[in-house]
Amino acid sequence: MQQRATRTLEVLEETLTEAFQELQITLEELQVANEEMCQQNEGLAAARQMAEVERQRYQELFDFAPDAYIVTDMAAMIQEVNHAAAALLAVSPPRLRRKPLYLYVAPDEQPAFYDHLARLTKQDGVYSWEIRIQPRGRGPLPVAISTAVVRNAQGNPRALRWLLRGITEQKAVQERAKQAELAIQQSREQLRALATHLQNQQEERRRIAREIHDELALALTVLKIDVAWLSNRWRRADAACRDRLRRMAALLDGLICAVRRIGTELRPEILDDLGLTATIEWQLQEVRKRTGMAYELALPEEDILLEQARATAMFRIFQEALTNVLRHASARRVVVQLSQHPDGLVLEVTDDGKGITPSRLTDRSSLGLLSMRERAHLLGGEVTIQSKAGEGTKVTLRMPYEAMSQTGSRR
Structure with a gap:
């Protein structure tokens, strides 16, 4: 009886020893797991901090970007807006949030705005167009818009990103270029008209030169012959008549030379x-x-x-x-x-x-x-x-x- 009791105590002691050993191992494993968890928590905290830094960096890049950026839901309700967009629309960022973007579109452009908005969900990539916006307290301004759809993991659209750029100066340059092109076209037409005029002028010069040569010069030559004939016939005429005939002959010689010179200046026959x-x-x-x-x-x-x-x-x-x-x-x-x-x-x-x-x-x-x-x-x-x-x-x-x-x- 005593031996049985002793044996039982020995078994219990061995069982307890084994249990204590297993407990010790479990405690060590728990300690290791706890240390690993602490390290993971530290890593998560560092990752969270890094993510916050990156988020802050993104927010600063977004806020201070030189171009106007806006984030809306699919109905064009403004969710985020940067300083450039607020300046473009002449409204502070807090007042723009939760406002529909169409409020800042020129009234006569709003139907076109809704047409473009309806097409966005069917577009992949960037969708661009031009429209006139209506900043608060200002006149309409032309802007170029580029819009991209933000989709969730399932590929469903959940937001819209908008890039707005003022193109007033660009439109002015285009208008000046258009006016310059019109002026060039007018100049070309004027040059063509001038070319035609000069060609007609040359033809007229040629005609006049030919008529001077064929008619006037010939008539003057005939007159000179007649004067010479009269001079020969009136050799016995008084001195006054002979002097008058000589002056007439000299005048005709001068006229013939002048006519030839004028005809040559109008159109040299040699050409x-x-x-x-x-x-x-x-x-x-x-x-x-x-x-x-x-x-x-x-x-x-x-x-x-x-x-x-x-x-x-x-x-x-x-x-x-x-x-x-x-x-x-x-x-x-x-x-x-x-x-x-x-x-x-x-x-x-x-x-x-x-x-x-x-x-x-x-x-x-x-x-x-x-x-x-x-x-x-x-x-x-x-x-x-x-x-x-x-x-x-x-x-x-x-x-x-x-x-x-x-x-x-x-x-």
Whole structure:
């Protein structure tokens, strides 16, 4: 009996020992778990703090962004708004929250605003359009809007993000560009009208020159012959009659020379008969006869085939350049060079005179310089003038063989 009791006590003691050992292990495991939990809590706190820092950073970026940002629900009820948006709408951020965005859209634009709003849920990515907003206490302002839909994990729309940018200056620039384009178009029409006018003028000059030559010059020549006949027949007439006939003959000689000169100035026959190069050389010879100014002329060896309108324009520009040399340059010598290139002709007129001041080169009232540039521009050409005080002037005319379209292709 005693032995059985002793055995029972020994079993109990062993059981308790094992239980205490297991309890010790459990306590150690609990202590480890507790330490791990403390570490996790510290990590969670650090993550929470980092998340708060990031949220604050995002909020600052949102609030102080230079563009106007607004967050609304799907019905366009304002939830968040930054300072730029508040400034654009002329309302403080607290007063904007929980207000419908349409209140700040120009009344006549509100139907269009709702149409765009209805399309947003069907859009992926950014949806952009332009509209006029109505800031408080101000007139309507044009803005460019970009909107993106915010979706939840299931892909359902839950909010809208709005970016608003004022485009008043952009619209003003567009309007100025439109006006400039209109002005350019009008200028082109004026240039076309001027080209037609100049062409008609050249045709009229040619007609008048031909009539002067064919009718007036011929009639004067016949009169001169008649006067000479009368002079021969009235040799025995009194001195007064013979003197009158001599004066008439001299007057007719002067009139014939004047008629020829006027006809030549209107349209040199040599330009039609022999072409541009011969006419340029003839004009230089005439200038040397009248003024004694020396010249040097360089012409291409091959004949130049150029349509009448371009030949006339080049000769008139050359005449104007030469006239400027005679009137203003006080030059002793002029060098003229005409050269052929694959895309056109280049005419250079260089003098050793006193030069042209920069102000006169750009003076819109200098009709001679302006007419040279306009004549060239009407046919797709260009006139450039290089000059320095005391070092002479060089006028360069570049004239294409054919008219150039706006894209630079030949017509």
